[in-house]
Amino acid sequence: MERSVSRAETESRLQEERRLQERRRNVVVLMMYHLLEHGYVGALEALQAESGLRINDHVLADNVDLLAVVQEHEAYFEMRFDKKPRLVKKAPGQGAELPVDKAGSARRGLPRAPGAPERRPSGACCSAADAARRASPASAGSSAGGGKPPLARGASGASSATTARDDADGGADGTLGGLVVTGAVANGCGPAGVPAPAGGAEAAARAIRARGAASEEGGGVDGAAGADHWDLRLRKALPPSFLAHSELRDLGGWIMRDVVQSNPTVGWSDIAELGGVKRVLSESLVLPLKYPEHFTGLLSPWKGVLLYGPPGTGKTMLAKAVASECDTTFFNVSASTIVSKWRGDSEKLVRCLFELARYHSPSTVFIDEVDSIMGARGDGGEHEGSRRMKTELLVQMDGLQSSSDQAFVLAATNLPWELDNALLRRLEKRILVPRPGEVGRRVILHKLLPPDRVERGCDLDAIAAQTDGYSGSDLVLVCKEAAMAPLRRLLAQLEEAEARAGGGGGADGGARPVSIRRRQPALATAGAAGKPAAPQPTIGRVTAEDVAVALSRTRPTAADSSKYDAWAAEFGST
Numbered sequence: 245m246e247r248s249v250s251r252a253e254t255e256s257r258l259q260e261e262r263r264l265q266e267r268r269r270n271v272v273v274l275m276m277y278h279l280l281e282h283g284y285v286g287a288l289e290a291l292q293a294e295s296g297l298r299i300n301d302h303v304l305a306d307n308v309d310l311l312a313v314v315q316e317h318e319a320y321f322e323m324r325f326d327k328k329p330r331l332v333k334k335a336p337g338q339g340a341e342l343p344v345d346k347a348g349s350a351r352r353g354l355p356r357a358p359g360a361p362e363r364r365p366s367g368a369c370c371s372a373a374d375a376a377r378r379a380s381p382a383s384a385g386s387s388a389g390g391g392k393p394p395l396a397r398g399a400s401g402a403s404s405a406t407t408a409r410d411d412a413d414g415g416a417d418g419t420l421g422g423l424v425v426t427g428a429v430a431n432g433c434g435p436a437g438v439p440a441p442a443g444g445a446e447a448a449a450r451a452i453r454a455r456g457a458a459s460e461e462g463g464g465v466d467g468a469a470g471a472d473h474w475d476l477r478l479r480k481a482l483p484p485s486f487l488a489h490s491e492l493r494d495l496g497g498w499i500m501r502d503v504v505q506s507n508p509t510v511g512w513s514d515i516a517e518l519g520g521v522k523r524v525l526s527e528s529l530v531l532p533l534k535y536p537e538h539f540t541g542l543l544s545p546w547k548g549v550l551l552y553g554p555p556g557t558g559k560t561m562l563a564k565a566v567a568s569e570c571d572t573t574f575f576n577v578s579a580s581t582i583v584s585k586w587r588g589d590s591e592k593l594v595r596c597l598f599e600l601a602r603y604h605s606p607s608t609v610f611i612d613e614v615d616s617i618m619g620a621r622g623d624g625g626e627h628e629g630s631r632r633m634k635t636e637l638l639v640q641m642d643g644l645q646s647s648s649d650q651a652f653v654l655a656a657t658n659l660p661w662e663l664d665n666a667l668l669r670r671l672e673k674r675i676l677v678p679r680p681g682e683v684g685r686r687v688i689l690h691k692l693l694p695p696d697r698v699e700r701g702c703d704l705d706a707i708a709a710q711t712d713g714y715s716g717s718d719l720v721l722v723c724k725e726a727a728m729a730p731l732r733r734l735l736a737q738l739e740e741a742e743a744r745a746g747g748g749g750g751a752d753g754g755a756r757p758v759s760i761r762r763r764q765p766a767l768a769t770a771g772a773a774g775k776p777a778a779p780q781p782t783i784g785r786v787t788a789e790d791v792a793v794a795l796s797r798t799r800p801t802a803a804d805s806s807k808y809d810a811w812a813a814e815f816g817s818t
């Protein structure tokens with residue numbers, strides 16, 4: 245027993261050490277790319293020589309660079325502690341000496357591979373293959389686990405003869421300078437389909453540029469499936485022009501937090517009816533990207549679409565479907581993204597937003613509740629900053645229309661009559677998203693209450709006929725209320741059973757307060773008592789009466805659609 249505990253301890257210590265080594269290697273590689281990108285070629289050479297790592301043997305994974313890491317840290321710190329972090333302070337006095345080790349080197353942390361030379365002359369660094377051969381075989385191929393995203397990967401590919409040889413020797417994974425190197429993507433490509441650098445700083449610089457381009461193509465390194473939004477958001481980096489300028493970096497970072505590349509939960513087929521709206525969105529976004537040769541001149545694609553209609557009719561859902569169905573960078577923008585309390589910032593944020601949309605094109609800028617940003621101008625009491633922000637938005641939209649940039653604005657509102665006329669002109673297609681008709685309601689009801697949840701006698705088609713004026717979200721509420729009824733019945737049974745088992749009241753119609761302690765699983769309590777577990781009550785089905793009660797309790801929100809129809813007649817454009 246003791247032996248197995250100590251073996252487990254050793255194993256976990258080794259794992260921790262491996263992770264630490266990998267982290268140190270990642271930091272060095274990030275530094276190398278940073279040095280290269282900013283022209284510190286001499287420092288890069290020195291770092292290569294001293295660390296025994298070569299920039300050519302690694303490409304950065306996950307679209308990450310040192311500035312982006314720092315920027316993410318700053319953004320997180322600010323969000324968490326409501327203040328900017330101080331990463332670097334001035335050293336007290338005249339500046340401290342660098343800590344120097346016994347060998348006279350100031351370097352720390354990176355352990356050398358067993359047998360690796362102490363120092364290497366500039367330009368004579370070890371190759372991945374050499375280092376792998378020198379490294380301890382015990383550590384080979386053991387870093388892949390952990391599920392953590394690799395920041396830097398060993399480069400492989402046709403362009404690197406040594407690494408190709410490595411692959412032939414036994415797989416892409418190997419060790420480098422005593423550090424475990426994760427195998428890079430096969431077929432002569434680094435992550436995201438970027439060719440591995442062929443050699444020298446120039447090649448690596450090319451790889452950096454190619455990496456940016458590949459990331460724009462949506463080539464996620466490890467695939468987006470299963471990743472949450474934070475992962476997806478991280479994949480888009482700021483353009484170099486933003487990174488080089490502290491104010492732009494801050495504003496750009498703020499906007500990029502609202503970038504969503506895809507929303508895997510909603511597709512066109514999840515949206516009932518609204519075929520006309522889907523067609524226009526498809527014509528504006530999908531088809532021009534697929535058949536660009538047909539969308540030129542007079543047939544150039546729409547650059548702005550407004551979805552308007554009563555609340556809860558699926559406008560946001562349509563935008564989410566655009567995000568997941570169209571392969572474009574999706575900027576999910578709300579008033580909080582671009583309305584800044586700092587004078588002048590909103591205007592700059594709008595400019596940055598469109599610059600980023602162009603940089604990451606093809607892209608879609610979705611502005612939800614656009615009325616809260618672009619209400620009609622001309623009111624004397626309007627803040628000067630707000631006016632300038634609106635003007636900037638109009639200018640930027642004009643810019644999109646007169647350019648061949650594949651950037652597109654999708655706006656949504658419940659209050660189209662409050663929008664500025666100049667904005668309406670730029671939103672070429674103005675499409676009413678109405679409440680669902682009977683067919684649509686039927687589809688929504690059947691989807692929300694599938695046959696295994698409802699009793700036979702519950703006629704959902706009849707309910708669809710009765711719910712004229714209900715929006716999609718009203719129907720969600722009706723179904724939720726109806727589905728609560730069997731759950732309430734089940735909970736009453738469970739409470740009653742618990743009260744009986746505890747010998748207390750409880751069956752007296754709720755005089756006893758309900759305990760908020762989580763119930764023990766039935767098996768555990770039965771086992772403890774030594775008796776066979778009593779069959780547990782299960783949740784029943786929704787009955788016709790449940791739905792009728794739910795309907796009587798849930799009234800449609802703002803059922804009068806005449807105002808929308810009137811506005812559609814005057815301003816609509818479908």
Ligand SMILES: Nc1ncnc2c1ncn2[C@@H]1O[C@H](COP(=O)(O)OP(=O)(O)OP(=O)(O)O)[C@@H](O)[C@H]1O
Binds near residue numbers: 514561
């Ligand atoms: N056509 C539809 N098909 C399927 N579900 C729908 C449809 N319309 C609305 N829903 C349901 O209603 C919910 C709310 O829809 P959504 O948020 O898209 O409405 P909205 O028009 O953006 O509302 P608001 O204008 O208030 O922001 C959705 O999550 C979905 O469950």
